[in-house]
Amino acid sequence: MRIRIRPAVALSTALxxxxxxxxxxxxxxxxxxxRPSGGxxxxxxxxxxxxxxxVLADDYASLGFGTAWAQAADQVxxxxxxxxxxxxxxxxxxxxxxxxxxGLSSATTNLTSDLYFRGVRQAGTVEKLLDQxxxxxxxxxxxxxxxxxxxxxNAWLRQHRVTDPACAKADWxxxxxxxxxxxxxxAVSVLxxxxxxxxxxxxxxxxxxxxSRRAPDPRxxxxxxxxxxxxxAEGADMGSxxxxxxxxxxxxxxxxxxxxxxxxxxxxxxxxxxxxxxxxELNVSGAxxxxxxVVNIGFTSHVAWSHTVATGVPFNVHELTLDxxxxxAYLVDGAxxxxxxxxxxxxxxxxxxxxxxxWWTRYGPVVTSLGSQLPLPWTARTAYALNDPNAAQLRAAxxxxxxxxxRSVKGVLxxxxxxxxxxxxxxxxxxxxxxxxxTQSQVLPRITDDxxxxxxxxxxxxxxxxxGVAVLDGxxxxxxxxxxxxxxxxGTFGPSRMPTLKDAPYxxxxxxxxxxxxxxxxxxxxxxxxxxIGTERSMRTRGAVEDVSALARRGGxxxxxxxxxQFANRAPAGDLAAADAARACAALPSGSATGSxxxxxxxxxxxxxxxxxxxxxxxxxxxxxxxxxxxxALRAEVPGAQLWKVPFSASDPVRTPRSLNTDAPGFATAxxxxxxxxxxxxxxxxARLGDHQFVVRNGKRLPVHGGTESLGVWNKIEGRxxxxxxxxxxxxxxxxxxxxxxxxxxxxxxxRTLLTYSQSADPRSPHxxxxxxxxxxxxxxxxxxxxxxxLKAPGLKVVKVRER
Numbered sequence: 001m002r003i004r005i006r007p008a009v010a011l012s013t014a015l016x017x018x019x020x021x022x023x024x025x026x027x028x029x030x031x032x033x034x035r036p037s038g039g040x041x042x043x044x045x046x047x048x049x050x051x052x053x054x055v056l057a058d059d060y061a062s063l064g065f066g067t068a069w070a071q072a073a074d075q076v077x078x079x080x081x082x083x084x085x086x087x088x089x090x091x092x093x094x095x096x097x098x099x100x101x102x103g104l105s106s107a108t109t110n111l112t113s114d115l116y117f118r119g120v121r122q123a124g125t126v127e128k129l130l131d132q133x134x135x136x137x138x139x140x141x142x143x144x145x146x147x148x149x150x151x152x153x154n155a156w157l158r159q160h161r162v163t164d165p166a167c168a169k170a171d172w173x174x175x176x177x178x179x180x181x182x183x184x185x186x187a188v189s190v191l192x193x194x195x196x197x198x199x200x201x202x203x204x205x206x207x208x209x210x211x212s213r214r215a216p217d218p219r220x221x222x223x224x225x226x227x228x229x230x231x232x233a234e235g236a237d238m239g240s241x242x243x244x245x246x247x248x249x250x251x252x253x254x255x256x257x258x259x260x261x262x263x264x265x266x267x268x269x270x271x272x273x274x275x276x277x278x279x280x281e282l283n284v285s286g287a288x289x290x291x292x293x294v295v296n297i298g299f300t301s302h303v304a305w306s307h308t309v310a311t312g313v314p315f316n317v318h319e320l321t322l323d324x325x326x327x328x329a330y331l332v333d334g335a336x337x338x339x340x341x342x343x344x345x346x347x348x349x350x351x352x353x354x355x356x357x358x359w360w361t362r363y364g365p366v367v368t369s370l371g372s373q374l375p376l377p378w379t380a381r382t383a384y385a386l387n388d389p390n391a392a393q394l395r396a397a398x399x400x401x402x403x404x405x406x407r408s409v410k411g412v413l414x415x416x417x418x419x420x421x422x423x424x425x426x427x428x429x430x431x432x433x434x435x436x437x438x439t440q441s442q443v444l445p446r447i448t449d450d451x452x453x454x455x456x457x458x459x460x461x462x463x464x465x466x467x468g469v470a471v472l473d474g475x476x477x478x479x480x481x482x483x484x485x486x487x488x489x490x491g492t493f494g495p496s497r498m499p500t501l502k503d504a505p506y507x508x509x510x511x512x513x514x515x516x517x518x519x520x521x522x523x524x525x526x527x528x529x530x531x532x533i534g535t536e537r538s539m540r541t542r543g544a545v546e547d548v549s550a551l552a553r554r555g556g557x558x559x560x561x562x563x564x565x566q567f568a569n570r571a572p573a574g575d576l577a578a579a580d581a582a583r584a585c586a587a588l589p590s591g592s593a594t595g596s597x598x599x600x601x602x603x604x605x606x607x608x609x610x611x612x613x614x615x616x617x618x619x620x621x622x623x624x625x626x627x628x629x630x631x632x633a634l635r636a637e638v639p640g641a642q643l644w645k646v647p648f649s650a651s652d653p654v655r656t657p658r659s660l661n662t663d664a665p666g667f668a669t670a671x672x673x674x675x676x677x678x679x680x681x682x683x684x685x686x687a688r689l690g691d692h693q694f695v696v697r698n699g700k701r702l703p704v705h706g707g708t709e710s711l712g713v714w715n716k717i718e719g720r721x722x723x724x725x726x727x728x729x730x731x732x733x734x735x736x737x738x739x740x741x742x743x744x745x746x747x748x749x750x751x752r753t754l755l756t757y758s759q760s761a762d763p764r765s766p767h768x769x770x771x772x773x774x775x776x777x778x779x780x781x782x783x784x785x786x787x788x789x790x791l792k793a794p795g796l797k798v799v800k801v802r803e804r
Contacts, residue, residue: 247434259306395421619690
């Protein structure tokens, strides 16, 4: 569907002359840390179909200006929320007990979020990182992008009335500073480290006199760490697939890339599509996380790349031996060191300010948990400190910027080597010359297997092999992390240590370790902290490797093959288990099974439905919903070790484990529960998936295809189960900015893209659901990259934006 838009000149004039009255707080004077942009920033934004902005500017500050303007026009409320979060002001506006949304940290309340982010502000963490000279610190170009981004956001606020009902007239919609933009980038970088354990940092308290606290259970903690950090763990809201094909497999001898990041559909980690152009300097198209002034995932006329969340653990823990006389002092080589107190005060709506103390060490903050299931109690003898190297770097924007300027896969590797700024992702890339790449180039603490063997505490001896979480003896100076010669940052790995696969027929990642990126060329030799070798792969990885290796063997691939792979919606779990389940179901005595509530359930209809299901998660698939609910129940009832008859074999990692163990005691119970659940909701067992897996946009249901992590579907979708409301609704996370990219003899990339949740979060916008409707019907957007194609876009509108 194409939206007719007002003529370019009329709309440009309207946007440039519109002005609005914002709440008084929205036009407050610059804060102490704000530096005015200096004025004079401007950009031209050309909007093509589906509201995709193409930002044209003369320099980096103006490029950031235009990028922020475009993001604010579509997502002003989300941006304002993000800036409120990193300022530590959520309790002031939304109350201390509210849910911070999880977009920028794991904090469970606004108060804990504010305590953490205000602590970062109070310590001047981001200011110090900005002051570091490049290449350790951000480049001048990156700083100019941040400066321009804040100016563009502020200019949009000054010149427009906010009409999005999510924040119209809200007093928390306020101007931003370049420092706010930098803090937002820092928050994204530490999502896998400090941001993952905010409650454990802000809730750390030394034991009082006579207070007794139990030490952590090593075995239980190791098991919990394994579950939390497992590739594609259930409930994880970020993941991704990406595959690069080399020219040996393609129709034209040029590379192909399919990127399918799985990110939240709401909040601060939404993507915004954009093309950014500085003539003669930069020309890149793709998607940027909201609040980010650079393209994070994208393509140029020469190269395309995507990212997947990596298995590398971007933090480690140091176990502290405390001074028996003072639990806020610890010993290193027998010498006493006092912890640093960080006292933080948070203003609270309708209440007195709240003051808490955080405790910091030479290694980082004291933490009392690594998530709700991983307690690390602070006792009279022992405490734990978190080392997060990404908290000490602000180079991600430079890494993204350099990727956008790369002209080949070789250039991608050079960009990653020179910047060393990506915190928790792999990079998969292809270029027009036919090269392919996968590299796990991320900022990781330099935990070698040798160091872990020498310095792990009893707890670490279990958590490191199980989950890659090193717990080192913090009382020993010889357990310091050290540095690689080619590392920009002390205590981290250098580029030469990163698992890398070059020029394989295909290079694929679905959030498992780098080991099976290509089944014929497995990667080995890396340290455990990067991920496992020779271990069971996730269902999604197994299905992905089956699919892409078959495509590579077939050869002659085109962008169309990538599009078909994206929406094949094959459920590998169904291929492995549905037939076995149907046969075992039919063999049940009297056609009934006993549910977990002790009631008998007639399951005979289910047997036929499972047997007839086409093993896909298309909207028209009958039996897909029944299998999905059964599979969830079965995995909850039956331990993984008992689920299959043929166990995992490292010599056959794609085909094992297999053969569903229908003799497991929980099999019949899970089947009965799934059947009873659907019947109680009034949902037919053979219902079409799209009738009960959907999102609602402006009161209209849009059927949604795709499947969950446990089913192994490439096109991942995780929705909220609401049987009373008809099934799955309000997709929480899954396929987001999808791109299928190739090249032909012209200089223009052949790219098809899709932003599944659409460009705007404002229900009043024409771009609130237009691409979601495309996604629902498995249609794509033909990307307009070259100037001639942009200018030919139907309904093209051109907007010149500038400071006033």
